[in-house]
Amino acid sequence: MEKMGDTWRGVEKITRTALVLEALCAAPFEPLELVDLKILSYKSSLLMALASAKCVGGLHALSVQRSCTQFTPGDSKVCGTDNVTYDTSCELFATKCNLEGTKRSHRLHLDYTGPCKFIAPCMDAELVQFPLRMRDWLKNVLLHLYEHDSMSPGFLILKQRIRVRKIHESERRLHAGDHPIELLAQDFEKNYNMYIYPVHWQFAQMDQHPSDRFLSHSELAPLRVPLVPMEHCTSRFFQECDADKDKQVSFREWIHCFGIKDEDIDVNLLF
Ligand SMILES: [Ca+2]
Structure with missing residues (x-):
């Protein structure tokens, strides 16, 4: 229950674009010449999404993981509806934004937190x-x-x-x-x-x-x-x-x- 409460508070946070922008100016993104290409591409995707007002649904969903708005590294793997494990929900939504307009993007959502695992069929x-x-x-x-x-x-x-x-x-x-x-x-x-x-x-x-x-x-x-x-x-x-x-x-x-x-x-x- 505490976890659910945190999630809802997280949802409020994402509506504050300033918070996202502030996070994009701090570690692990800066200084850019020292970060690896993957981190740089997350930042670019997010800035593109913010600037173009695309992926609004995706940006909203980013808030499901508080770690994502804070961009802190950690054990925050998520499983997509494509059954692929992403290192963070940021990576998943960055992927979705990059594929914007394609069928794959349309179908790709955050399925659950944690790496993909076998989920028994529901009888x-x-x-x-x-x-x-x-x-x-x-x-x-x-x-x-x-x-x-x-x-x-x-x-x-x-x-x-x-x-x-x-x-x-x-x-x-x-x-x-x-x-x-x-x-x-x-x-x-x-x-x-x-x-x-x-x-x-x-x-x-x-x-x-x-x-x-x-x-x-x-x-x-x-x-x-x-x-x-x-x-x-x-x-x-x-x-x-x-x-x-x-x-x-x-x-x-x-x-x-x-x-x-x-x-x-x-x-x-x-x-
Ligand atoms: Ca609605």
Whole structure:
């Protein structure tokens, strides 16, 4: 959960172009005559992208890795959707920018953090269980933020607090834990109302670049990327959420993916 929080803070950072420019003027880029060609090409690609306003989605996605905005060397390998391991997410997005306009560029996204590895195929029976766990997890993330917020305010806005307080104060709620699937399914039936806001909340957190009620691949990245290596059904789940296969997950598609009923879809809950 801490990791997810960091990711979101990172997303805010990338919107500050000044930060990127500042980082480009510091180590490992300068002095240029001493750096190797690879580092120099990262810098050129990024400057080109910034100057031409191309690759905006890619630049947004760069923020998935904080190390990338800071350009520090380290163990930050990532796996692309082309199943190639890149040394850093910067290298992946620089590659994507360089291929701009080609099919390969279009298909290349950050798949997950860490070097590429074998990810077992997700079976139908497992896929059914995925939203149950994810829904429970979303609710727990919010409860966790609520508890932090009670100690030091700033994690939630007032409207969010009011919503989460209702869940927190309920005596019937299922407390965080490693619960069997049957119990999660039972709780969803019994405490269905508690899951409506967390599902809306997660959508609103991601739908910001732009805020158009559709989630693009790069908008989903902050949630997807850390999950893929831990939950092997992540990719298949998000692919199947996109029911009409337009490469975006619409608000309605997202809500349906989590078993929330049509009558409970509420755009006023997107905060
Ligand atoms: Ca969007």
